[in-house]
Amino acid sequence: MEQRIGLIGLGNMGNAILQGILGSNIVLGTQIYIYDSHREKGQALHQTYSINNLDSAKDVARAADIVFIAVKPNVIIDVLTDIQKELKKNTIIISIAAGVTIKTIEKFVGYEQKIVRVMPNTPALVNAAMCSITPNSEITQEELLVVQTLLNCIGETEIVPEYLIDAVVGASGSSPAFVFMFIEALADGAVKGGLSRKQAYKFAAQAVLGSAKLLLETGKHPGDLKDMVCSPAGTTIEGVQMLEAKGFRSAVMDAVEATIKKSQAMIKD
Structure with a gap:
């Protein structure tokens, strides 16, 4: 260049x-x-x-x-x-x-x-x-x-x-903070279950990294990949049900919407 x-x-x-x-x-x-x-x-x-x-x-x-x-x-x-x-x-x-x-x-x-x-x-x-x-x-x-x-x-x-940049802020610009919170919460749960803090962070972070890579490289719908992990009457579906009961997806959507609105409010013309 x-x-x-x-x-x-x-x-x-x-x-x-x-x-x-x-x-x-x-x-x-x-x-x-x-x-x-x-x-x-x-x-x-x-x-x-x-x-x-x-x-x-x-x-x-x-x-x-x-x-x-x-x-x-x-x-x-x-x-x-x-x-x-x-x-x-x-x-x-x-x-x-x-x-x-x-x-x-x-x-x-x-x-x-x-x-x-x-x-x-x-x-x-x-x-x-x-x-x-x-x-x-x-x-x-x-x-x-x-x-x-x-x-x-x-x-x-x-x-x-340009009219979609505010949505980019929600999906990508601000979302690493949400992902870090998720990793921290995963690790906290694992520590509660007996895993050391250092190992808990590594297991949680690698799971997020690997999951993202699997989605990007396979091109599969995230719902399909989620279903691959959820065995009938298994451990994962129990956790999925709890996240749904606590409004997990709705909370994430609301967080993204909040960042979009804030980004729109920040526009300087």
Whole structure:
């Protein structure tokens, strides 16, 4: 890949994106330009990978062909305002800020600027993210493929229209927290049954990981896979009945709906 990659913000998600790109070897360290308000974050990266650790967001915008803006939603407008005059016409802006629409970004950097909204999730930290990709009308198919290639370095991607991003937040962006709660609850139950805490977490987490992999690789309906585990008059169907009695599926659906509504309320236009 020949493009120069810029990254503004080296928090958890920004650093995950950077490490994924570095690990893929699709670009050299010398092709990457970074800035974080805590400049010491970039010093080790510069020494190890020869990454360009720059003095300002403006410098990144001036140098890069593709600029990831990985800052919090409450400061992204300040960053966009700061870099606007430094952007070239063909520079691609990639925003991971929740609740900040393409229209809002265009308002601050220009309506002819190339913009992509991305909604990643925290498994990006172990290159197992699920990212939605939403381009504006200025992005070509070739450019979209480049963006997708970069984000595939941290996991899986799907192209999604902007009106569905709030649903993505519920299904993917926020849901790792729900999954961690589920794993913790599974482990608590196993500890109550006598398993050590360390083993309980391992059994529960591996069961969730393996179940997800089985669903993705077989393409079977989750209900069919559930039925495969439920032997007649067996242990599993007893547990399934208890979850149904406690409103398990309804509670999960309500949680996803709550995240969608919150995401919609956060939209900044």
